[in-house]
Amino acid sequence: MLLDVLWPDTHPDIANNRLKVAMHHLRQTFGRIAGDGHPDDIIIFRDGCYLFNPRNKIWSDVEAFEHAWQVGRQLEVAGKLSQAIVYYQQAEALYQGDFLEQDVFEEWTLVRREELRDIYLTIVDKLSHYWFDTGDVTAAIEGWKKIIARDAWREDVYRQLMICFNRIGQRGRALQCYETCRHALRQQLGVEPEAETVALYNRLCDGPDRWPSSPAARDSRGVMENLNARLTAT
Structure with missing residues (x-):
């Protein structure tokens, strides 16, 4: 062989x-x-x-990464989110680049590379939501920016960034996120932003006086009411 x-x-x-x-x-x-x-x-x-030699202990960053991910998931499912976050942070720190990224033409690496990359992006997204929900908006922004750097067409992440920048009083940067998103979608996929993204952009353009006075929900994903809530939550 x-x-x-x-x-x-x-x-x-x-x-x-x-x-x-x-x-x-x-x-x-x-x-x-x-x-x-x-x-x-x-x-x-x-x-x-x-x-x-099976008698020797060999450390693998991939195995350590997957172990931290699996333990984190188990803890999250068990309702121990704060403990899960510790393992998610360990996993994120271990991911220093795509799996065998120098072997881009080796077919056997493709599936494994994408699998590990998807896990990494999921971890960063979970961490970013955690940081946002616990008030560390700056950390959430940095996390979601990491996702955009690897997947420039993630509209859900652009929406999160728009919400974050608006939350810290940088509405101009929030609006710029929309323009960046629209440009990326047009250039690479030939499509326009989703209705949810456009609706969020329009409400940002209306200014802060047009936003609801109280949050409808904690999590922004899924429906427009939740997006509004996160923009006005304190």
């Missing part, structure tokens, strides 16, 4: 020798990183396969 993947057009004997040389260098590299133990103990050959 490795020979076919790495050297598909090479004679098997030559490819096999290259594989042995590559594994030797790989063992030496891992040995220098580990700093202890014999390099040959790190990667072993068993039943015709190369594998990491």
Whole structure:
């Protein structure tokens, strides 16, 4: 399998020798990183396969990321949101870039990359909602901006940013968010913003005197009444 993947057009004997040389260098590299133990103990050959020695503890950022995500979800479902947030923050900190982003043409990485990326964006969205709901609007803005940087067509996130900027008295930036959203949708997808986004923009244009005096709900997602509530909540 490795020979076919790495050297598909090479004679098997030559490819096999290259594989042995590559594994030797790989063992030496891992040995220098580990700093202890014999390099040959790190990667072993068993039943015709190369594998990491199961006796060694190997830390993987992907495994740590997914573990923090799963624990966070379990805690959130159990109603322990503040504890879940700790794990979500750990997961976000672990995500330093898309999975094997340098291998953009390797088909086997595509599904995994998108899966991990979607989890990351979900985590950032959850954290941003938490920060908004607990009064840290600046942190919420930074979080939602991270999502837009990776997914420029997320209208729901643009709406959240519009609400946030309006909340901190920067209505001009809130209106600019709408223009950025409209431009991105037109340029990349050839569509106009959703009615909910347009309605929010129009109400922002009306000015603060046209907003309801009391919130109708805490969460802004879904319906226009909730968007209004978050814009006027204190």
